[in-house]
Amino acid sequence: MSNVHWIAADWGTTNLRLWxxxxxxxxxxxxxxxxxxxxxxxxxxxxxxxETADWREGDWAAAPVVACGMVGSRxxxxxxxxATAPTQAGTPLAQVAGANVxxxxxVKQIDPADVMRGEETQxxxxxxxxxxFDGVICLPGTHTKWVRxxxxxxxxxxxxxxxxxxxxxxxxxxxxxxxxxxxxxxAAFDAAVQDALAQPHRAYGRLFQxxxxxxxxxxxxxxxxxxxxxxxxxWELAGAKPxxxxxxxxxxxxxxxxxxxxxxxxxxxxxxxxxxxQAATLAGLHRAWKIxxxxx
Amino acid sequence: MSNVHWIAADWGTTNLRLWxxxxxxxxxxxxxxxxxxxxxxxxxxxxxxxETADWREGDWAAAPVVACGMVGSRxxxxxxxxATAPTQAGTPLAQVAGANVxxxxxVKQIDPADVMRGEETQxxxxxxxxxxFDGVICLPGTHTKWVRxxxxxxxxxxxxxxxxxxxxxxxxxxxxxxxxxxxxxxAAFDAAVQDALAQPHRAYGRLFQxxxxxxxxxxxxxxxxxxxxxxxxxWELAGAKPxxxxxxxxxxxxxxxxxxxxxxxxxxxxxxxxxxxQAATLAGLHRAWKIxxxxx
Numbered sequence: 001m002s003n004v005h006w007i008a009a010d011w012g013t014t015n016l017r018l019w020x021x022x023x024x025x026x027x028x029x030x031x032x033x034x035x036x037x038x039x040x041x042x043x044x045x046x047x048x049x050x051e052t053a054d055w056r057e058g059d060w061a062a063a064p065v066v067a068c069g070m071v072g073s074r075x076x077x078x079x080x081x082x083a084t085a086p087t088q089a090g091t092p093l094a095q096v097a098g099a100n101v102x103x104x105x106x107v108k109q110i111d112p113a114d115v116m117r118g119e120e121t122q123x124x125x126x127x128x129x130x131x132x133f134d135g136v137i138c139l140p141g142t143h144t145k146w147v148r149x150x151x152x153x154x155x156x157x158x159x160x161x162x163x164x165x166x167x168x169x170x171x172x173x174x175x176x177x178x179x180x181x182x183x184x185x186x187a188a189f190d191a192a193v194q195d196a197l198a199q200p201h202r203a204y205g206r207l208f209q210x211x212x213x214x215x216x217x218x219x220x221x222x223x224x225x226x227x228x229x230x231x232x233x234x235w236e237l238a239g240a241k242p243x244x245x246x247x248x249x250x251x252x253x254x255x256x257x258x259x260x261x262x263x264x265x266x267x268x269x270x271x272x273x274x275x276x277x278q279a280a281t282l283a284g285l286h287r288a289w290k291i292x293x294x295x296x
Numbered sequence: 297m298s299n300v301h302w303i304a305a306d307w308g309t310t311n312l313r314l315w316x317x318x319x320x321x322x323x324x325x326x327x328x329x330x331x332x333x334x335x336x337x338x339x340x341x342x343x344x345x346x347e348t349a350d351w352r353e354g355d356w357a358a359a360p361v362v363a364c365g366m367v368g369s370r371x372x373x374x375x376x377x378x379a380t381a382p383t384q385a386g387t388p389l390a391q392v393a394g395a396n397v398x399x400x401x402x403v404k405q406i407d408p409a410d411v412m413r414g415e416e417t418q419x420x421x422x423x424x425x426x427x428x429f430d431g432v433i434c435l436p437g438t439h440t441k442w443v444r445x446x447x448x449x450x451x452x453x454x455x456x457x458x459x460x461x462x463x464x465x466x467x468x469x470x471x472x473x474x475x476x477x478x479x480x481x482x483a484a485f486d487a488a489v490q491d492a493l494a495q496p497h498r499a500y501g502r503l504f505q506x507x508x509x510x511x512x513x514x515x516x517x518x519x520x521x522x523x524x525x526x527x528x529x530x531w532e533l534a535g536a537k538p539x540x541x542x543x544x545x546x547x548x549x550x551x552x553x554x555x556x557x558x559x560x561x562x563x564x565x566x567x568x569x570x571x572x573x574q575a576a577t578l579a580g581l582h583r584a585w586k587i588x589x590x591x592x
Contacts, residue, residue, distance in 0.1 A: 201534035238497035
């Protein structure tokens with residue numbers, strides 16, 4: 001049996017991303033919307049078999065699968081128990097019973113209570129490229145994480161619900177009538193970040209104004225949408241200040257979100273770098289694969 | 297034609313409440329879930345006819361209908377244009393074309409932009425009972441309103457999305473797994489109000505902890521639910537401080553919500569009174585009915 005062929009899986013709540021790997025090299029790649037959120041436990045094995053069926057010949061016939069993300073949650077395929085922070089960034093793996101499938105353990109923090117699942121693998125991947133990184137990693141997303149990393153360890157972290165709250169307000173609240181726009185007013189975003197960061201107690205009362213401004217004035221939707229985004233990110237920065245103040249921050253998220261966070265942080269004088277999140281995920285899964293005996 | 301018989305309607309987004317009135321006295325009452333949110337403009341007339349059909353004999357056969365609420369919005373039956381604050385609390389009425397139906401105009405504020413629709417009638421009703429009221433009225437609800445009232449005028453106001461945000465987070469976000477509880481931990485509510493009011497910038501970061509606390513610890517759902525409510529109300533109080541600080545506040549909302557706001561305000565040393573919101577709505581509609589010629 002080959003020990004340089006394997007399959008990498010980033011199996012989150014909404015998507016499943018798969019790569020057929022030879023060592024650290026990607027040979028095939030595909031994505032599907034069969035995320036953990038839409039599956040019951042008995043469906044994971046057949047979904048994985050179907051999605052990788054055309055790769056399962058020759059060298060990949062019996063290749064192991066190394067996965068990260070919500071597939072390892074209690075509602076997922078097999079619960080991969082949390083490591084407890086502070087902990088080494090390369091977390092342990094849990095094997096799916098009776099299958100050549102391995103899932104990266106998430107990380108929990110006891111006090112203040114917090115959890116991550118998937119981000120630990122991205123962090124391990126970033127550290128594979130920058131083993132001496134000492135500072136803060138910000139992973140913008142549905143639940144943005146701020147993570148202190150030092151000496152290869154995840155020291156402490158905090159999650160903010162900014163991505164999810166933005167989606168709920170923009171698509172499901174009364175604001176949905178006022179923030180549908182294909183463009184984004186960057187000056188309005190900058191101003192809202194600044195306001196919310198300076199006066200977080202006042203920002204809360206500005207939310208309804210995004211609706212009222214369209215009703216009684218002519219607040220353009222691209223301004224309202226950018227203001228909503230800026231208020232929430234500014235709020236988050238106000239709460240996350242102990243993480244970023246005086247630190248170098250590495251952003252690890254989608255380019256569009258990382259751009260917004262980077263812009264907001266740079267306006268506060270923070271030194272920011274951006275890393276490719278997919279490359280970090282693959283590097284983290286590669287590191288995990290070596291733990292279970294991968295050879296390259 | 298009798299001029300002491302009329303029909304009062306509180307026609308909001310989610311409910312329609314109707315009263316057959318003789319002067320200021322309620323003779324019949326019914327409620328339905330046929331709120332404005334589920335109706336297209338052509339449906340309002342038939343819904344009203346059907347819901348009042350068994351009242352439409354004798355004295356109420358041709359009685360006028362006086363309505364307030366979202367029925368008068370642009371998406372409602374007939375747009376009842378906003379009065380502009382500052383304005384007398386008894387706003388004008390708009391007649392539905394070709395019908396003996398009158399809708400109370402809402403109130404708008406230009407800067408900061410804000411709107412109310414329905415609350416103006418409740419405020420007018422409260423002032424009918426307390427004509428010398430000078431202070432602040434807080435109307436807790438989906439979009440809680442804080443209103444400065446003096447000399448019978450709505451002087452200025454601000455809306456907060458607390459009710460809607462609570463519902464979105466409790467029922468549609470990741471927190472839904474952690475806050476489903478039939479009971480409510482009042483001590484947790486009090487503590488969360490206090491925390492959010494003292495440090496609104498930190499409250500935002502506590503939201504995800506309500507989920508994480510259930511995953512890594514044993515945060516009981518009744519504590520998580522009360523904490524979520526307290527964080528949001530505390531945040532609102534931080535933003536609404538210019539309204540309540542040093543003022544007497546009259547609460548005009550459902551008893552359960554008014555109780556929470558009252559508790560939070562009293563902890564800040566604010567003098568609070570509570571008024572019956574249904575009585576205020578009826579009194580406000582009665583006042584409006586007199587404007588269109590009602591005789592008692």
